[in-house]
Amino acid sequence: MSTTRITGRYVIGFDGTGHRLLENGEVVYQDDRIIFCGFGYGGQVDHEIDAGNAIVGPGFIDLDALADLDSTVLAFDNGPAWRCGRVWASSYVEQGPREVYDRNDEDFMKRYAYAQLLHNGITTALPITSLLYREWAETHDEFARASDIAAEMGLRVYLGPAYRTGLSMIRPDGRFDMHWDEARGLQGLDDAIRFAQDYDNSHKGLVRAMLAPDRIEGCTQELLERTRDASAALQCPVRLHCCQSQLEVDTMEQRFGTSSLALLQEIGFLGPRTLLPHGLFLGGAQARRENIEQELDSLRDSGSTLVHCPIVFGRSGKALNSFSRLRQRGINIGLGTDTFPADLIRNMHAGVMLNRVQEDNAQAVSAADFYNAATLDGARALGREDLGRLAPGAKADITVFDLSGFHLGQRVDPIQTMVMNGSGSDFKTVIVDGRIRVEDYRIEGVPYADWHRRAQDQYDRLRASYPERTHLHPPVEDIFTPSFAPLRAGEDQ
Numbered sequence: 439m440s441t442t443r444i445t446g447r448y449v450i451g452f453d454g455t456g457h458r459l460l461e462n463g464e465v466v467y468q469d470d471r472i473i474f475c476g477f478g479y480g481g482q483v484d485h486e487i488d489a490g491n492a493i494v495g496p497g498f499i500d501l502d503a504l505a506d507l508d509s510t511v512l513a514f515d516n517g518p519a520w521r522c523g524r525v526w527a528s529s530y531v532e533q534g535p536r537e538v539y540d541r542n543d544e545d546f547m548k549r550y551a552y553a554q555l556l557h558n559g560i561t562t563a564l565p566i567t568s569l570l571y572r573e574w575a576e577t578h579d580e581f582a583r584a585s586d587i588a589a590e591m592g593l594r595v596y597l598g599p600a601y602r603t604g605l606s607m608i609r610p611d612g613r614f615d616m617h618w619d620e621a622r623g624l625q626g627l628d629d630a631i632r633f634a635q636d637y638d639n640s641h642k643g644l645v646r647a648m649l650a651p652d653r654i655e656g657c658t659q660e661l662l663e664r665t666r667d668a669s670a671a672l673q674c675p676v677r678l679h680c681c682q683s684q685l686e687v688d689t690m691e692q693r694f695g696t697s698s699l700a701l702l703q704e705i706g707f708l709g710p711r712t713l714l715p716h717g718l719f720l721g722g723a724q725a726r727r728e729n730i731e732q733e734l735d736s737l738r739d740s741g742s743t744l745v746h747c748p749i750v751f752g753r754s755g756k757a758l759n760s761f762s763r764l765r766q767r768g769i770n771i772g773l774g775t776d777t778f779p780a781d782l783i784r785n786m787h788a789g790v791m792l793n794r795v796q797e798d799n800a801q802a803v804s805a806a807d808f809y810n811a812a813t814l815d816g817a818r819a820l821g822r823e824d825l826g827r828l829a830p831g832a833k834a835d836i837t838v839f840d841l842s843g844f845h846l847g848q849r850v851d852p853i854q855t856m857v858m859n860g861s862g863s864d865f866k867t868v869i870v871d872g873r874i875r876v877e878d879y880r881i882e883g884v885p886y887a888d889w890h891r892r893a894q895d896q897y898d899r900l901r902a903s904y905p906e907r908t909h910l911h912p913p914v915e916d917i918f919t920p921s922f923a924p925l926r927a928g929e930d931q
């Protein structure tokens with residue numbers, strides 16, 4: 439048994455109800471557990487860490503954690519989604535989709551992404567990757583390797599291969615359509631169940647299982663019902679993307695004559711283990727006040743969690759309507775990064791601003807509300823009273839946010855300054871399960887320059903592969919246009 443004490447200018451302790459600010463406080467952990475948080479620990483300690491002018495806080499919980507080389511950012515200035523390959527061309531589906539990455543690429547991007555998460559003070563992650571460059575979905579073997587990678591990097595994860603029974607595609611005439619393969623999707627669920635049985639609670643509990651059916655419009659009712667039953671039998675979280683696009687709303691209306699949440703409520707899919715990104719399109723095709731009210735009640739009464747990812751949707755002009763109002767209604771809301779950078783602090787800042795714009799009220803929400811969402815509310819979503827807080831008995835998932843940076847300017851209040859002026863790159867030390875993973879801004883053994891180059895190479899290959907999947911197959915320069923028209927040497931100015 440080894441005991442470590444961390445002292446710092448500010449410690450965010452937990453008093454049994456909420457976070458408290460402990461000036462010149464201390465937190466003491468033994469192996470993987472916190473044994474003390476307060477002032478003047480009297481026991482024996484083996485190691486001392488003086489964090490100095492810093493916030494010593496709990497690690498963040500990322501419920502929709504970016505875990506690949508993000509393809510969403512390719513659409514930043516290149517929408518709409520179907521124009522830049524985010525909905526597959528039907529000709530690509532008919533010819534038979536292919537894996538763009540090989541096994542080494544897949545493993546590398548996970549290792550790379552998990553390192554990014556750790557650097558951003560994220561100690562618990564529920565990874566999400568895109569299926570756009572997959573032959574169909576994710577696999578058991580790939581996730582067996584992902585478990586090892588997470589353990590090697592020392593990131594706490596909830597893992598499960600994504601699966602689906604169908605996908606949206608676009609016909610040459612511009613019509614949207616669905617392609618179905620239910621047998622393949624049900625096989626995907628069986629593989630995911632096998633993964634959960636093999637790997638839940640592995641690597642000393644660092645790796646837990648979750649079920650990750652892909653977005654709702656690609657799921658048959660059979661797949662949803664079997665997923666619901668598997669989540670109950672395995673007692674593991676299930677994450678399902680829904681209420682996130684107009685295409686989804688229209689597809690659900692066509693298939694079921696109802697909204698995504700109404701269907702989930704009807705089949706008993708909602709519950710305390712259910713995590714739902716992104717909650718933007720409520721009420722279905724006929725979004726009447728009473729439909730929306732009913733959906734919100736079903737979320738609250740079932741104890742489901744909405745996963746809010748302010749930046750990824752803010753970039754496409756959408757915002758949860760609204761974080762503060764849904765929270766006041768009693769709906770649990772956790773946070774996710776979902777896009778690059780995997781930075782929950784930047785997401786908190788965007789979240790606060792978008793919320794205040796939505797409500798036209800600067801008092802609608804605070805930095806603390808979003809800090810709670812990234813810690814305590816994320817832990818509630820996972821049914822984990824030992825995460826997201828610094829208190830005796832909690833896991834030793836601890837971060838040190840350095841306040842000494844010149845770029846941070848003046849301190850107003852540590853958390854408000856963190857949210858307004860800081861970013862994930864201000865985390866100096868990150869401890870997961872009692873082990874120091876980031877020390878002095880570095881993860882031991884990561885060849886940063888090499889990874890940076892390799893990620894760019896892999897990304898360039900991904901980008902070059904877009905024409906085959908994109909509507910009418912334009913050349914790649916027409917899919918992703920430059921911000922300014924390029925001018926090359928020797929050309930007339």
Ligand SMILES: [Zn+2]
Pocket residue numbers: 502566679715716747776
């Ligand atoms: Zn998402």
